[in-house]
Amino acid sequence: MEYYLQLLINGLVVGGIYSLVALGFVIIYKATQVVNFAQGELVMVGAYVCFSLTVQFNIPFVWAFLLTLGFSVLLGLLVERLALRPLIGESIISVIMVTIGLSSILRSLVQVFWGTQIKVYPQVLPVEPVVIAGLPVAPVYLAAFVLSALLFGIFSLFFKYSRLGIAMRATAFDQQAAQSMGIGIRNIFAMSWCIACVVSAVGGVILGNINGINSQLGYLGLKVFPAVILGGLDSLLGAALGGLIIGVLENLCDGLAKEFLGLSGVREVAAFVVLVVILMIKPYGLFGTEEIERV
Amino acid sequence: MTHVLKLENLEVVYNDVVLVLKGLSLAAAEGRITALLGANGAGKSTTLKAISGLLESEDGEVTAGSVLYRGRPVQGLPPERVVRMGVFQVMEGRRIFEDLSVEENLRCGAFVSPRAEYAANLDKVYGYFPRLKERRGQLAGYMSGGEQQMLAIGRAIMAKPKLLLLDEPSLGLAPLLVEEIFEIVQMINQKEGVTVLLVEQNARAALNVAEHGYIMENGRIVMEGPARDLLQNPDIQEFYLGMGHAGAKKSYREVKHYRRRKRWLG
Numbered sequence A: 001m002e003y004y005l006q007l008l009i010n011g012l013v014v015g016g017i018y019s020l021v022a023l024g025f026v027i028i029y030k031a032t033q034v035v036n037f038a039q040g041e042l043v044m045v046g047a048y049v050c051f052s053l054t055v056q057f058n059i060p061f062v063w064a065f066l067l068t069l070g071f072s073v074l075l076g077l078l079v080e081r082l083a084l085r086p087l088i089g090e091s092i093i094s095v096i097m098v099t100i101g102l103s104s105i106l107r108s109l110v111q112v113f114w115g116t117q118i119k120v121y122p123q124v125l126p127v128e129p130v131v132i133a134g135l136p137v138a139p140v141y142l143a144a145f146v147l148s149a150l151l152f153g154i155f156s157l158f159f160k161y162s163r164l165g166i167a168m169r170a171t172a173f174d175q176q177a178a179q180s181m182g183i184g185i186r187n188i189f190a191m192s193w194c195i196a197c198v199v200s201a202v203g204g205v206i207l208g209n210i211n212g213i214n215s216q217l218g219y220l221g222l223k224v225f226p227a228v229i230l231g232g233l234d235s236l237l238g239a240a241l242g243g244l245i246i247g248v249l250e251n252l253c254d255g256l257a258k259e260f261l262g263l264s265g266v267r268e269v270a271a272f273v274v275l276v277v278i279l280m281i282k283p284y285g286l287f288g289t290e291e292i293e294r295v
Numbered sequence B: 001m002t003h004v005l006k007l008e009n010l011e012v013v014y015n016d017v018v019l020v021l022k023g024l025s026l027a028a029a030e031g032r033i034t035a036l037l038g039a040n041g042a043g044k045s046t047t048l049k050a051i052s053g054l055l056e057s058e059d060g061e062v063t064a065g066s067v068l069y070r071g072r073p074v075q076g077l078p079p080e081r082v083v084r085m086g087v088f089q090v091m092e093g094r095r096i097f098e099d100l101s102v103e104e105n106l107r108c109g110a111f112v113s114p115r116a117e118y119a120a121n122l123d124k125v126y127g128y129f130p131r132l133k134e135r136r137g138q139l140a141g142y143m144s145g146g147e148q149q150m151l152a153i154g155r156a157i158m159a160k161p162k163l164l165l166l167d168e169p170s171l172g173l174a175p176l177l178v179e180e181i182f183e184i185v186q187m188i189n190q191k192e193g194v195t196v197l198l199v200e201q202n203a204r205a206a207l208n209v210a211e212h213g214y215i216m217e218n219g220r221i222v223m224e225g226p227a228r229d230l231l232q233n234p235d236i237q238e239f240y241l242g243m244g245h246a247g248a249k250k251s252y253r254e255v256k257h258y259r260r261r262k263r264w265l266g
């Protein structure tokens, strides 16, 4: 029993990270209709930058983390400005190709600067597990989950109550109408890339603290597709739940397959199997908007 | 009388090839309602978008002439700049943000206006349109066409514009609602002193509230004058008000035939 609970907790933590990355993906998709294939690479870049700052520049972790967030904002602005703004109005396929190009560029840059070896973050939180409901949980897991939940809370409030958040939703619905209200959609696009880079970097730093990082980290982005498609491409709540569900399912399936069938590696495919099944039942995802139809 | 807005020999081209406005000139007098009438495809919406800067996102471009707002050329400015200068376009077809609530839509309208004025402006909108207040928390997509038009105008009021560009506010509304909407437009004009440029298919309703009117055809102004005179003009009665010279309704075919002939001449 404890084995399965442990799997569940691992799943929730990893799922929380998927949720964060999915959040970044959904924000970009909602605001700009761009499917960002470089989302996983943004995670990787954030993780490496924070690693560099702490280990190579000896900056205390908290400051390194904050600097990483600042760096992510700049990265978001830069990417939007250089790669995507020139493409406003171009066909969806060219935009997708650009994000794929961006993903290989970011991945190669990381390999150039940091090599392909696995890097280990310094121990930030104590190793001694805390006991929750009778189960020992590593503090870093707990922190990871709390941090993801907190970010989700902040962004939900932002999109519900702030002027800018509401303007971002309006832009997602109808760009030209948003422009007619005086909403500068270029700023909105830039803003959504910044947010996406920041949440991805947070995900990357959390992962780094749990597992260490290597140049394969960018492939995490692939896991985000099942999560967002499951949740519905344009729903924040969907991204949160989609990420958690994928995280939990892949850990449980992996655990079960190991225990009963002696198979390993199920983790990698479980998410996609689940995805296919769910899409057969609910083609818009669990929370995706179908068009509003008035009768 | 000062003119808040002046268009001089305006030419607009879409996609680098389609010439839609062909040297259009008009002016809107401060604090008045000016009507811009014309058949489908005449270029009325294009004219408004050339003023508000919304052409940009449709691959349209002002290639000649100028748009002067308070004497300053504004053609080619991005729409957010133009809105901040006090020019607000209510687009054709309402363009409500359907998956936002009514009040969130109104907040979008207030995007450029100072936060301190938000509450007062909101009260004002709810004063004009009590029905919006009743439905403030509802998703805007589920509102009726008339309510959506009220919301579209409400968003404009939230921005406190000095020049309001209204594109076919009567589109698809029942006669009673058309009357209500036009009354409100008149009220906004009088109480808030907002200058209005009103594009309409419903020529009678528009000329009844407007001071001055322009008739456009094929990208040019073909006639203009005080609204009262235009209402009396036999040609206009025939084409736009659906009356024959004797005041009797003419059949669509006859009118269409005449119009075709006139197009050839023009």
Ligand SMILES: Nc1ncnc2c1ncn2[C@@H]1O[C@H](COP(=O)(O)OP(=O)(O)OP(=O)(O)O)[C@@H](O)[C@H]1O
Pocket: B014, B015, B018, B020, B038, B039, B040, B041, B042, B043, B044, B045, B046, B047, B058, B059, B060, B092, B201
């Ligand atoms: N984005 C666009 N690209 C190319 N051509 C356009 C575009 N928008 C409008 N046009 C063309 O410009 C002409 C004028 O269009 P516009 O929408 O200004 O007419 P309108 O007078 O508002 O008509 P309606 O009364 O039907 O709204 C039409 O022939 C239309 O096909």
Ligand SMILES: [Mg+2]
Pocket: B044, B045, B046, B092, B167
């Ligand atoms: Mg039109």
